[in-house]
Amino acid sequence: MQVIIFSWEFPPRIVGELANYVKSLAVQLVKSNVETHVVTYHDYLTGPREEPEGTKTHRITNPVRTHIGVLTWVLTLNQEVERTAANIYYDAKKQTDLIDAHDWHFIPAAVTLKKALNIPFIYSVESLEEHRSHGANSPFNMAIKSIEWLGLYEAKKAIVKSEWMRDEATRIYKVPTDKIKVIPPKSTAWMKTVLQTYKSVAGGAISK
Amino acid sequence: MTQELTVMMFTWEFPPRIIGGISPHVYHLSKSMAKNDVKVYVVTCDFPGAPQHEVLDEVEVFRIDSYKNPAPNFATWVYLMNMNMQKEAAALVKSLGGKVDVFHAHDWLVANVGIGLKHVFRKPLLATIHSTEIGRRNGIHSDYERMIHETEAWLTYEAWKVICCSDYMVSHVRWAFGLPEDKLVMIPNGVNAQQYTKNKNTNLSQFRRKFALPEEKIVLFVGRLVYEKGIHVFVNAVPKVSEKVNAKFVIVGNGYMKEPLSKLVKSMGLAHKVTFTGFVDDETLGNLQRCADVCVVPSLFEPFGIVALEAMAAKSPVVVSDTGGLSEIVEHDVTGVKVYPDNPDSLAWGITKVLLDENYANRLKNNAHKRVQQNYDWDKISQQTKAVYKAVLKEYSKSFWA
Numbered sequence: 001m002q003v004i005i006f007s008w009e010f011p012p013r014i015v016g017e018l019a020n021y022v023k024s025l026a027v028q029l030v031k032s033n034v035e036t037h038v039v040t041y042h043d044y045l046t047g048p049r050e051e052p053e054g055t056k057t058h059r060i061t062n063p064v065r066t067h068i069g070v071l072t073w074v075l076t077l078n079q080e081v082e083r084t085a086a087n088i089y090y091d092a093k094k095q096t097d098l099i100d101a102h103d104w105h106f107i108p109a110a111v112t113l114k115k116a117l118n119i120p121f122i123y124s125v126e127s128l129e130e131h132r133s134h135g136a137n138s139p140f141n142m143a144i145k146s147i148e149w150l151g152l153y154e155a156k157k158a159i160v161k162s163e164w165m166r167d168e169a170t171r172i173y174k175v176p177t178d179k180i181k182v183i184p185p186k187s188t189a190w191m192k193t194v195l196q197t198y199k200s201v202a203g204g205a206i207s208k
Numbered sequence: 209m210t211q212e213l214t215v216m217m218f219t220w221e222f223p224p225r226i227i228g229g230i231s232p233h234v235y236h237l238s239k240s241m242a243k244n245d246v247k248v249y250v251v252t253c254d255f256p257g258a259p260q261h262e263v264l265d266e267v268e269v270f271r272i273d274s275y276k277n278p279a280p281n282f283a284t285w286v287y288l289m290n291m292n293m294q295k296e297a298a299a300l301v302k303s304l305g306g307k308v309d310v311f312h313a314h315d316w317l318v319a320n321v322g323i324g325l326k327h328v329f330r331k332p333l334l335a336t337i338h339s340t341e342i343g344r345r346n347g348i349h350s351d352y353e354r355m356i357h358e359t360e361a362w363l364t365y366e367a368w369k370v371i372c373c374s375d376y377m378v379s380h381v382r383w384a385f386g387l388p389e390d391k392l393v394m395i396p397n398g399v400n401a402q403q404y405t406k407n408k409n410t411n412l413s414q415f416r417r418k419f420a421l422p423e424e425k426i427v428l429f430v431g432r433l434v435y436e437k438g439i440h441v442f443v444n445a446v447p448k449v450s451e452k453v454n455a456k457f458v459i460v461g462n463g464y465m466k467e468p469l470s471k472l473v474k475s476m477g478l479a480h481k482v483t484f485t486g487f488v489d490d491e492t493l494g495n496l497q498r499c500a501d502v503c504v505v506p507s508l509f510e511p512f513g514i515v516a517l518e519a520m521a522a523k524s525p526v527v528v529s530d531t532g533g534l535s536e537i538v539e540h541d542v543t544g545v546k547v548y549p550d551n552p553d554s555l556a557w558g559i560t561k562v563l564l565d566e567n568y569a570n571r572l573k574n575n576a577h578k579r580v581q582q583n584y585d586w587d588k589i590s591q592q593t594k595a596v597y598k599a600v601l602k603e604y605s606k607s608f609w610a
Contacts, residue, residue: 082327108291
């Protein structure tokens with residue numbers, strides 16, 4: 001199985017909790033014989049790299065250097081995510097099985113790649129704008145919420161880390177409960193359940 | 209009809225959505241390309257009342273959901289709209305079995321969708337740069353403007369070839385983004401001269417009465433009412449022209465300078481001589497251009513100057529500022545009058561000269577009409593564009609993407 005993980009943070013770039021989580025996920029996937037690519041952002045450590053643990057990282061930077069906010073920054077960065085993921089796909093002779101997009105940042109790229117190349121994606125929800133912004137509904141927050149909604153709508157499955165988050169995603173975005181898989185990171189069945197979920201999603205691509 | 213190649217055009221405006229010059233440009237270009245055996249798909253923003261999908265003279269037009277939540281600002285909206293356009297265009301290309309030979313993006317407003325789909329489908333991207341931020345704003349003064357400038361640079365970087373509509377724009381774009389010379393192609397903009405002959409049955413003298421008294425000459429300005437179009441220069445020329453000629457100044461278009469300028473006109477005591485019509489429909493515009501005694505294009509920055517070309521096709525004499533693309537369209541004393549940019553005295557001199565000398569005005573407009581038919585014909589322009597596509601595809605066929 002070949003998986004591409006999208007995350008806007010990955011060591012050495014650590015913004016919050018997500019970076020180390022995605023790193024441990026990638027390392028465990030490699031140990032489970034999954035070919036794992038991570039597409040992530042770094043301002044200058046760019047390009048493909050084989051990490052000691054066997055993960056293949058692709059760090060990209062923003063082609064537009066000046067920005068007026070996180071939204072414009074993210075939306076142009078998505079183009080580089082798309083380009084890099086497409087290159088991985090073509091290099092792998094179109095055998096990419098799925099994309100696992102962590103949080104909303106690279107959802108636009110995941111959606112385009114799904115529509116264009118038939119690569120299904122999972123939306124792994126770390127947090128939601130509703131909670132980050134304490135219910136604010138300015139045009140800025142609404143734009144991020146609309147991307148989160150798009151992600152949950154277009155994803156084949158969503159992975160959340162708690163039952164509370166599953167209920168919140170259902171409440172806020174009206175996602176059917178059976179589309180959301182709860183996988184607590186510290187649980188003993190963590191990697192097994194992740195792999196099961198990946199396989200259930202990748203099925204579509206493998207048989208194409 | 210056998211179609212030799214397939215292009216997908218991206219544009220943020222396409223009729224009936226008309227904001228500036230890109231909309232008519234893509235409209236005429238697509239229609240004439242289709243006549244020249246090119247299969248054309250146009251992907252554009254939606255518009256109230258316009259269908260999501262329609263076929264116009266063999267051009268297939270798709271209108272996408274252009275992101276209708278309130279956006280924090282215009283540029284952020286552009287990127288959000290691109291996200292939607294990309295999603296829908298990706299599905300469209302896939303439904304066509306990937307059978308698109310080239311992508312063609314018009315301005316930074318569709319940079320993201322063009323660049324994204326280029327890499328996802330591994331097809332060549334062409335860009336037409338109609339205008340630049342550094343030119344529109346006469347420099348880069350804020351992060352907002354720099355972001356747009358860098359997005360334009362990024363689009364020209366990703367494009368296989370960059371098309372500009374005038375020699376002036378070629379050198380401007382080369383300077384602004386540091387592009388190699390062989391990446392740039394000049395293909396002029398065009399004008400559809402027939403559209404001014406088709407409404408012949410309109411009674412022009414009756415139409416004219418809606419705007420001016422019979423003894424008043426009509427001086428026409430058409431354009432967005434923004435700084436770079438030099439509308440303030442035009443308004444400042446009004447009292448100077450009025451000293452010598454009894455004329456009505458008709459200003460067509462909208463923009464942020466409308467309010468301050470109409471206040472200025474009132475304070476000059478000339479409100480009865482100046483009419484702000486706002487945005488008008490194509491037929492009214494064409495009739496105004498036909499019955500104007502002079503059409504004025506006082507721009508400070510003008511990549512091409514389509515409105516001068518339209519006036520020439522409508523057989524109205526033109527007075528233009530000697531800048532940008534206008535310098536190339538108009539030959540002074542032969543097809544029109546060129547005046548110093550940003551200079552109301554010079555502009556008033558040009559307008560007065562045309563209005564007071566009927567023989568001179570007639571000579572200019574007859575020469576201009578001939579020139580338009582020779583050099584700015586859409587059929588010829590679409591053949592030139594097709595030749596660029598073919599040259600790019602030949603190079604592409606030797607690349608590892610092919």
